[in-house]
Amino acid sequence: MPQPSWKVNEIFYSIQGEGKHTGMPAVFIRLAGCSMNCPFCDTKYAARDGQTLQAEAILKALASWPAKAVIITGGEPSEQDLPALIGVLKDAGYEVHLETNGANDTDVSRADFVCVSPKRYVSPQMLKKAHVIKLVVGQETDLEDLQKYYAYENAHTQIYLQPESNKQENIDLCVKLLKNHPSARLSLQTHKLANIR
Numbered sequence: 001m002p003q004p005s006w007k008v009n010e011i012f013y014s015i016q017g018e019g020k021h022t023g024m025p026a027v028f029i030r031l032a033g034c035s036m037n038c039p040f041c042d043t044k045y046a047a048r049d050g051q052t053l054q055a056e057a058i059l060k061a062l063a064s065w066p067a068k069a070v071i072i073t074g075g076e077p078s079e080q081d082l083p084a085l086i087g088v089l090k091d092a093g094y095e096v097h098l099e100t101n102g103a104n105d106t107d108v109s110r111a112d113f114v115c116v117s118p119k120r121y122v123s124p125q126m127l128k129k130a131h132v133i134k135l136v137v138g139q140e141t142d143l144e145d146l147q148k149y150y151a152y153e154n155a156h157t158q159i160y161l162q163p164e165s166n167k168q169e170n171i172d173l174c175v176k177l178l179k180n181h182p183s184a185r186l187s188l189q190t191h192k193l194a195n196i197r
């Protein structure tokens with residue numbers, strides 16, 4: 001039987017810069033490929049470039065660093081065999097975090113933490129599985145559209161508002177929204193502010 005493999009753009013050790021786990025050292029596995037093509041995407045390079053790796057090569061790379069937390073990101077991880085990758089990492093003893101746009105309803109039951117950041121389309125099933133729903137907010141964001149995500153907020157799921165590209169006008173818009181919706185939280189891309197790779 002052929003071994004599963006994944007097209008990987010990069011694996012690197014850094015600090016989680018945004019959301020609930022800001023400041024946590026972690027290894028990032030950036031999977032290649034994303035069909036969403038958002039205009040504000042800051043990882044467009046990951047949509048095309050990547051090398052095919054099997055589990056052994058991925059685990060070997062992870063073993064170079066002391067962190068036991070791994071963040072699977074992209075690109076869009078759910079466009080590949082994500083349940084198998086999560087399984088490989090969990091079986092090896094890692095704490096697995098996932099960043100996904102939530103467009104594809106995928107089995108993420110073994111992941112320790114699921115962050116769904118909806119873009120043009122999101123699966124309602126994935127919103128229900130999210131620990132965090134991270135909404136990228138820009139001046140052109142349809143504020144009425146945001147209301148529908150608040151319906152998924154519950155004891156299991158926290159909403160974060162993240163200003164698009166850390167622009168001041170988007171930060172101002174997030175603050176205004178948060179003041180009207182105080183159960184949500186602000187997420188800044190601190191790795192960009194601190195110039196951390």
Ligand code: SF4
Nearest residue numbers: 034036037038041075
């Ligand atoms: S869904 Fe995410 S990775 Fe894909 S194009 Fe949009 S911002 Fe980029």
